Amino acid sequence: MMKAIRFMAPETIEYSEVPMPKCSDSEILAKISYAGFCATDIELLTGEMIHIKNGNTRYPIIPGHEWSGTVVQVGKNVRNFKVGDRVTSDVSLGCGECEECRRGHYNLCPNREVVGSYRNRQGVFAQYVAIPQRHVYKIPDGLSMEEAALAEPAATAMYAVSKARIPAGAEVLVIGDGPIGQLAAQLAGIAGASKVIMAGSWDEKLAIARSCGITETINYHKEDTVQRARDLTDGGPEIVIETSGNNAALDNAVQALKPTGRIVAVSWYNGPEVAVAMNTLIVKDAELIGSLASPNSFTPVLRYMAAGKLKVRPLITHVRPLAEMEDVIRMIREKKEMRIKVLLKP
Numbered sequence: 001m002m003k004a005i006r007f008m009a010p011e012t013i014e015y016s017e018v019p020m021p022k023c024s025d026s027e028i029l030a031k032i033s034y035a036g037f038c039a040t041d042i043e044l045l046t047g048e049m050i051h052i053k054n055g056n057t058r059y060p061i062i063p064g065h066e067w068s069g070t071v072v073q074v075g076k077n078v079r080n081f082k083v084g085d086r087v088t089s090d091v092s093l094g095c096g097e098c099e100e101c102r103r104g105h106y107n108l109c110p111n112r113e114v115v116g117s118y119r120n121r122q123g124v125f126a127q128y129v130a131i132p133q134r135h136v137y138k139i140p141d142g143l144s145m146e147e148a149a150l151a152e153p154a155a156t157a158m159y160a161v162s163k164a165r166i167p168a169g170a171e172v173l174v175i176g177d178g179p180i181g182q183l184a185a186q187l188a189g190i191a192g193a194s195k196v197i198m199a200g201s202w203d204e205k206l207a208i209a210r211s212c213g214i215t216e217t218i219n220y221h222k223e224d225t226v227q228r229a230r231d232l233t234d235g236g237p238e239i240v241i242e243t244s245g246n247n248a249a250l251d252n253a254v255q256a257l258k259p260t261g262r263i264v265a266v267s268w269y270n271g272p273e274v275a276v277a278m279n280t281l282i283v284k285d286a287e288l289i290g291s292l293a294s295p296n297s298f299t300p301v302l303r304y305m306a307a308g309k310l311k312v313r314p315l316i317t318h319v320r321p322l323a324e325m326e327d328v329i330r331m332i333r334e335k336k337e338m339r340i341k342v343l344l345k346p
């Protein structure tokens, strides 16, 4: 048996003993060191998540999908990992056989499971997790377990930044000062931007971004994002990465964008339909690109982190015991305390 958090029904959290996950022949079993709390975990708790609504995820569920840990058991077909390896994993677990998986798009695999949500694949708010070997990554030497627990949001940001195809020397606007925004802003710099501007709502979070090398910041409660972004760039940012999921922010992105630019949206908007100023995009001869999850992006971000290029330590604002989940959720909902990434320790 192991200790785990389970969401039993909307707004019902239980911390109790549950059976250990089974480790199949092609899986590794890992003891979890740290698990990151993510906004989607709240959607799972409230029942607003699309997978809950359409019946693909059911209560009770062990949530959580961002983690680091140590291999404690390997299935008999596992070749590349051994007991004692420090590891993390993908969130989208593809079947490995279908057309999408074979093209590397395992985030779109029709047979996929998603750690801690889709099809009730067990999540990481627990002491142990089992993951198929093809979705497991070794944590480089010298990178701490705390930092490695941010590999998933970093990989999500990396995938969005790679979809932006940032031209050398481009001016980039990132909207949102949460974990994805912070990581995307740093990765845009690594990808060759000459200037990265972050628009966010918390002065303290924007200060953390500046301490991580983001040149300019805009507090959108105090300043006009579109005007400031234009003032700070040569006729508008060539690339906008929208991480806030706010409909007004998406409109700001369209308005601020330099003609022929690209917007990458890496968030979930309050639907069912989101208004976009399509004619403005057309007049600007511009691109609007969606980005889903983090396929093929763990290896580069783990390397960037280990090399000290991608700074994740300043983004870890809280480390709390897993048993204190209810307190953590209360703190997150109150929005009084500054928070970027909360790690839970089983």
Ligand SMILES: [Zn+2]
Pocket: 038, 039, 040, 065, 066, 152, 153
């Ligand atoms: Zn996440």
Ligand SMILES: [Zn+2]
Pocket: 094, 095, 096, 097, 098, 099, 100, 101, 102, 106, 109, 110, 111, 112
């Ligand atoms: Zn597949």
